[in-house]
Amino acid sequence: MRTMSPPVGLPALNETDLVGQVARRLTEAIVQGRLPPGSKVVEAGIARELGVSRAPVREAARLLEQQGLLVAHPRRGFFVREFAADDIDEIYDLRLCVERHAAVLAARNLTPETRDMLRRQIEVLHEMADLDDPARQVEEDYRFHRLICEIAGNKRMLRLFDDLASELRMLIGLIGRLYDDPHEIARTHEPVLAAIEAGHPERIVAHVDYHIGHARREVGRLVRDIAPWPAAAK
């Protein structure tokens, strides 16, 4: 008689993962631009607002700190990370480094299924282009790049990508509008996929470089436009 785990693959709903929930809420608030860069994150305030005690909030804050969204000043509290021009360079440099590698690996692992997923995602990008929803557009954009990292098959690399993406989401959220024509953005993904399908490492790297370099320049330009930052409501 099998009383043990009925083998239905239900992804164990962690009902009571307060820390995770708090972390998600905080992340959300940060990338959406509430809680602007430099603003202080008051533990008690967040706790009260979410109806929990300070302990889970502190742990969540530590998570976001390690993730780079918050910085901790001992005895003074957590603050939303502020971006300097250097930071943008750093993030895109690292992203370039990661995505080059990921794309080459993805090409090596590419199967008909994963290839179709990538193609489908570019279609989604085109479909999104008509909706006027920058946040969603950005999200689907990252999903394409994330897919490449997934296909590459290195879990640590995927997590690194996610961390970088959350910093970038914050940045883009601050900018508030899209840095280019949505259809244009969708189109610029096609050569990257083509290169991956072709499977020539050098060509892959070249196209990834071009694609990310483009995004970097656009973001850099827009950031310079709106700098200094939206006032940090301390």
Place this chain on the structure above:
Amino acid sequence: MRTMSPPVGLPALNETDLVGQVARRLTEAIVQGRLPPGSKVVEAGIARELGVSRAPVREAARLLEQQGLLVAHPRRGFFVREFAADDIDEIYDLRLCVERHAAVLAARNLTPETRDMLRRQIEVLHEMADLDDPARQVEEDYRFHRLICEIAGNKRMLRLFDDLASELRMLIGLIGRLYDDPHEIARTHEPVLAAIEAGHPERIVAHVDYHIGHARREVGRLVRDIAPWPAAAK
């Protein structure tokens, strides 16, 4: 009359960072092989042993979790990360990806001072070779590679390197002995530095690939030798 801040450069002592201290102690215990992979980290136990309460221990554990040294099973606690063959591949893959980029950037930023630091570090490696202290040897080895990341000048990349290094330290700590003749190890760093000094990106990448590939093979071999892991005192 300047009554403002007497500009004596005192490096701000943040004595009371319990969380940081606990995190360091835990890291130490893990990479030294006490707390073997798979073993449970009992909050109350650690807390009692260190004479603190559970709150700082939990926060420190969350840090190490994000860093990849611990994994959290909700409602069951924190466990020391276990390594599979895949993990080793992943870590070295990512390391390759990072260090290639770092070395190229470092070559671009190289100054006489930083070049001398690298040379000096190789000397240190040779000096260490005669002492019979594997842990120290490994430490100085990483310090060379870390220097390259520092010179590259990307703080995020440096942090990523540190994270990878702490996982590798844990691995090496488990192996317990050095995977090669110490002098040989010291020597294998020289072509890398030479390539960086020469400044040809392709040659840099080639030498970094060779150097890291070598380490990866050696570690992989030794890990296969001693697998399955030292019993996890659960």
Place this chain on the structure above:
DNA sequence: TAATCGCCGATTGTCGACAGTTTAGACTTG
């Protein structure tokens, strides 16, 4: 007038406690 000092409210760091869950071991049963 401008810089400094000292106090007060606000906030952090840490602790001990409690409820609910998991685990281990004794016990039962086929």
Place this chain on the structure above:
DNA sequence: CAAGTCTAAACTGTCGACAATCGGCGATTA
């Protein structure tokens, strides 16, 4: 004897409390 069941101890997740510390504001002084 194997498999299952039950019970008690151990542990985690969360909370509220308290002391230490920080930042701001007004008083003080040159």
